[in-house]
Amino acid sequence: MKKYFGxxxxxxxxxxxxxxxxxxxxxxxxxxxVKDNGGEKIxxxxxxxxxxxxxxxxxxxxxxxxxxxxxxxxxFADGTVNRCVNLGWGVFNVADKVxxxxxxxxxxxxxxxxxxxxxxxxxxxxxxxxxxxxxxxTLGTGVGGGIILDGKILTGTTGGAGEIGHMPVGxxxxxxxxxxxxxxxxxxxxxxxxxxxxxxxxxxxxxxTPLRNMEGFSAKDVMDLAKGGDQVAxxxxxxxxxxxxxxxxxxxxVVNPSAFVIGGGVSKAGQFLLDVIEKHxxxxxxxxxxxxxxxxxxxxxxxxxxxxxxxxx
Amino acid sequence: MKKYFGxxxxxxxxxxxxxxxxxxxxxxxxxxxVKDNGGEKIxxxxxxxxxxxxxxxxxxxxxxxxxxxxxxxxxFADGTVNRCVNLGWGVFNVADKVxxxxxxxxxxxxxxxxxxxxxxxxxxxxxxxxxxxxxxxTLGTGVGGGIILDGKILTGTTGGAGEIGHMPVGxxxxxxxxxxxxxxxxxxxxxxxxxxxxxxxxxxxxxxTPLRNMEGFSAKDVMDLAKGGDQVAxxxxxxxxxxxxxxxxxxxxVVNPSAFVIGGGVSKAGQFLLDVIEKHxxxxxxxxxxxxxxxxxxxxxxxxxxxxxxxxx
Numbered sequence: 001m002k003k004y005f006g007x008x009x010x011x012x013x014x015x016x017x018x019x020x021x022x023x024x025x026x027x028x029x030x031x032x033x034v035k036d037n038g039g040e041k042i043x044x045x046x047x048x049x050x051x052x053x054x055x056x057x058x059x060x061x062x063x064x065x066x067x068x069x070x071x072x073x074x075x076f077a078d079g080t081v082n083r084c085v086n087l088g089w090g091v092f093n094v095a096d097k098v099x100x101x102x103x104x105x106x107x108x109x110x111x112x113x114x115x116x117x118x119x120x121x122x123x124x125x126x127x128x129x130x131x132x133x134x135x136x137x138t139l140g141t142g143v144g145g146g147i148i149l150d151g152k153i154l155t156g157t158t159g160g161a162g163e164i165g166h167m168p169v170g171x172x173x174x175x176x177x178x179x180x181x182x183x184x185x186x187x188x189x190x191x192x193x194x195x196x197x198x199x200x201x202x203x204x205x206x207x208x209t210p211l212r213n214m215e216g217f218s219a220k221d222v223m224d225l226a227k228g229g230d231q232v233a234x235x236x237x238x239x240x241x242x243x244x245x246x247x248x249x250x251x252x253x254v255v256n257p258s259a260f261v262i263g264g265g266v267s268k269a270g271q272f273l274l275d276v277i278e279k280h281x282x283x284x285x286x287x288x289x290x291x292x293x294x295x296x297x298x299x300x301x302x303x304x305x306x307x308x309x310x311x312x313x
Numbered sequence: 314m315k316k317y318f319g320x321x322x323x324x325x326x327x328x329x330x331x332x333x334x335x336x337x338x339x340x341x342x343x344x345x346x347v348k349d350n351g352g353e354k355i356x357x358x359x360x361x362x363x364x365x366x367x368x369x370x371x372x373x374x375x376x377x378x379x380x381x382x383x384x385x386x387x388x389f390a391d392g393t394v395n396r397c398v399n400l401g402w403g404v405f406n407v408a409d410k411v412x413x414x415x416x417x418x419x420x421x422x423x424x425x426x427x428x429x430x431x432x433x434x435x436x437x438x439x440x441x442x443x444x445x446x447x448x449x450x451t452l453g454t455g456v457g458g459g460i461i462l463d464g465k466i467l468t469g470t471t472g473g474a475g476e477i478g479h480m481p482v483g484x485x486x487x488x489x490x491x492x493x494x495x496x497x498x499x500x501x502x503x504x505x506x507x508x509x510x511x512x513x514x515x516x517x518x519x520x521x522t523p524l525r526n527m528e529g530f531s532a533k534d535v536m537d538l539a540k541g542g543d544q545v546a547x548x549x550x551x552x553x554x555x556x557x558x559x560x561x562x563x564x565x566x567v568v569n570p571s572a573f574v575i576g577g578g579v580s581k582a583g584q585f586l587l588d589v590i591e592k593h594x595x596x597x598x599x600x601x602x603x604x605x606x607x608x609x610x611x612x613x614x615x616x617x618x619x620x621x622x623x624x625x626x
Contacts, residue, residue, distance in 0.1 A: 074601060133469065133470045147567065147568075149462070149467065154462065154568065155569075156446065156568055156569025156570070156602070157446045157569050157570060157571040158569060158601060158602065158604065159569070159601075160565075160566070160569040160599070160601045160602040161567065161568050161569040162566075162567070162569075163566045163569070163599055163601065163602060164566055164567065166566050166599035166602075167562070167563045167566045167567075167599075168559055168562050168563065168597040168598075171484065179599055179600060180600065181597070181598075181599065181600075184599070246481055247563075249480070249481050250480045250481065250560075250563045250564075250567070251563075251567055252473075253473070253475075253476045253477055253479050253480045254460065254474065254475065254477065254480075254563070254564055254567045254568060255460075255467065255469055255474050255567060255568065256468075256469025256470050256471060256472070256473035256474040256475075256476070257469070257470060258470040284481040284494065285481075285494075286473070286476055286479035286480075286492055286494065286497075287492060287493065287494075288387060288471060288472075288473045288476065289469070289471065289473035289476060289479075291471065
């Protein structure tokens with residue numbers, strides 16, 4: 001009868017789920033992320049939503065057995081957030097704050113970085129199920145990553161483990177990444193990066209392609225055209241595959257995972273994308289570390305709440 | 314009064330050490346590695362040496378509390394070696410075999426890959442002391458690596474974690490690495506690699522340098538000339554720094570360590586080498602993961618026995 005909550009705090013909404021002891025999702029909902037005044041209302045709002053849900057279920061507070069949280073910023077192992085620009089947060093212990101607001105000083109509360117938590121979610125109930133060593137790669141507006149070793153999130157010394165979007169893969173890059181460096185994986189393998197690479201290739205060749213006549217095309221447009229056989233679009237996706245395949249080959253030498261779980265908007269391209277990435281990975285990977293499964297993430301936006309709650313189950 | 318043994322099995326000799334409960338080295342010695350018949354005598358020889366040492370110390374077998382072993386091949390977490398070409402070994406459980414030979418079925422025996430074990434040794438009693446997340450980089454004939462996370466060796470799914478010598482850093486490389494791929498870090502940052510890079514640079518330029526008049530120069534010669542200000546030698550070491558700095562920047566994004574411990578023969582160049590590597594690392598590293606200490610390994614050939622025993626202490 002004990003209940004657990006998974007909370008995925010994003011810049012716009014907080015996704016919440018109530019789970020039973022077996023990790024079954026009983027209900028999920030969203031509340032807005034109120035970022036005013038350094039995001040001071042976010043955790044009180046989360047706690048109110050937890051208390052409200054317990055009341056609705058006719059459950060006393062004593063039935064609450066754990067709260068797991070995902071946060072879009074670096075988190076130390078003890079639950080301390082080390083600044084979170086998206087939420088306006090500085091440095092404080094999120095787990096302690098939640099316990100204080102709930103007035104339950106002994107409650108199990110675990111906090112993780114959202115990308116890491118999503119990776120844990122995919123291992124817990126998604127397409128990474130059964131893989132204890134996996135790396136999740138999120139290809140969205142940026143490129144995120146989460147690393148699970150022996151079933152547990154790898155945090156790293158300063159909460160930066162799995163920040164694979166900033167692996168320095170590009171040589172002679174002239175444009176800056178958002179982080180200030182040049183040549184980060186994110187500059188080529190994110191949705192934004194795909195469009196930029198496409199524009200660059202278009203400018204450098206005369207090959208006919210529907211892309212030339214599309215105003216403001218998207219990564220999805222490029223992907224769809226590549227699937228349809230358009231050579232320029234194929235060249236763009238091959239370049240993405242080259243950078244990403246190499247980066248994953250680096251990662252395989254370092255942590256030797258059993259699976260790569262590819263998620264984020266770009267991953268909607270499915271098997272077509274997996275095949276391109278895997279081809280380039282195999283070409284570059286050290287053979288003893290190359291037997292890695294490639295799968296598309298299956299939980300979508302729910303990966304966060306599943307992974308958040310998996311931290312406390 | 315309990316005693317522990319650290320055993321570092323190499324292709325030529327087995328290094329052995331007897332330690333007290335506090336990890337103090339009481340005595341160390343070597344025995345030859347007899348590789349005949351698939352290396353079947355290696356473990357019996359090790360066990361005989363342990364028993365002999367206990368007898369010499371006037372200790373009954375009951376005082377033996379643990380044996381830690383390092384092996385030059387991939388090792389699964391349960392102590393199974395997954396083929397070890399250097400010793401002629403196939404696939405079997407090394408820990409079980411040692412317990413059987415000692416006739417001590419309950420004895421604590423732990424086995425690790427030698428590069429990983431050396432990393433653990435440097436954390437235990439070497440220059441990595443105090444760092445719970447460290448990556449050891451061994452620049453010798455090849456390039457090896459060992460990764461320690463939260464004080465424990467990272468093994469990976471197939472025992473391949475930390476195989477950083479085979480990270481694909483080189484583009485357009487025409488020569489093959491020993492592993493069959495092209496452009497592995499080992500091809501540039503090992504002692505062998507340094508000499509090859511130097512020869513290539515010599516062939517491509519006319520700049521005057523003592524290297525031109527040296528027959529069969531070594532990595533140490535190049536390093537010494539670079540320290541003395543020779544421009545061609547400096548170019549070679551800068552190229553090593555570029556490849557290695559980038560590889561370490563990749564690693565920092567993946568596992569976010571607090572220290573890099575640089576060991577192996579090439580590391581005898583000391584602070585001069587560290588400065589070059591760190592300069593290139595800082596240029597490429599993702600800032601939130603870039604606060605990493607660079608230190609030279611301090612245990613030399615004893616890292617293996619210290620790390621081996623640290624597995625069981």
